[in-house]
Amino acid sequence: MGWREAINATVAGLGFDVVDVERAPRGLLRITIDRQPGRAYPIPSEFVLVEDCEQVTRQLQYALEVEGLDYSRLEVSSPGLDRPLKTEADYERFSGEAVNIVLKTPFQGRKNWQGVLQRAVPEAVLAEPAEAGAAAPVSGWQLVFKQGKAEQVLGFNFDEVREARLVPVVDFKGRKPRGDAAAGEPAGEAPDAAAAPGTDGG
Incomplete structure (x- = not known):
């Protein structure tokens, strides 16, 4: 078993998901985790707690020692509130939430878009126009957003996205009802911060 597989297995065995793994300069190994939806934890919370990170850290230190991974510090x-969406499983989990995406190539002159993430429907506008006569896609994703009073849809495939993140929602009573965070964004345009490169999950 390689060290990445050991990380995934250890974290999953404790009841958490691996969101990202980064080997940073000076020997820093940075691992981002999230709680699994629908799972019962000793301390109920929608978000990851300090106690969760401490538990995972202890187990990973042992697992990585067994694997012989050379690192100086484990974090x-x-x-965070702007959680990155790295896999299609993440897209499925957060379908119905407001997200920022950065496309690999511009569509209508820009790469940054914001809206409510949904599974695509055949009427969605493709980020890359289909060839003449091609059948409408039966899979894929779309962002739904308001442009003036009209609802607009941007369709795209998972591999067309360079980065995707949840729109941060500051609400001490928990996450707001799905889709509310995107209602005020004009024409689906995401803030410039959405263009910041994400960490490399490998």
């Missing part, structure tokens, strides 16, 4: 943290 385990929560993904």
Whole structure:
């Protein structure tokens, strides 16, 4: 078993998901974890707690010692309010939430878009126009957003996205009802901060 597999297995065995793994300069190994939806934890919370990070850190230190991985410092943290969406499983989990995406190539002159993430429907506008006569896609994703009073849809495939993150929602009573965070954004345009490069999850 390689060290990445050991990390995934150890974290999953404790009831958490690996969001990202980064080997940073000076021997820093940074691992981002998240709680699994629907799972019962000793301390109920929607978000990752300090106690969660401490538990995962202890187990990972042992697992990585067994694997013989050379690192100087291990950092385990929560993904934050602007959690990155790294996999299609993340897209499925957060379908219905407001997200920022950065496309690999511009569409209508820009790469940054914001809206409510959903599974695509055939009427979605493709980020790359389909060839003439091609059948409408039966899979993929779309962002739904308001442009004036009209609802607009941007369709795209997972591999067309360079980065995707949840729109931060500051609400001490928990996450707001799905989709509310995107209602005030004009024409689906994401803030410039959405263009910041994400960490490399390998």
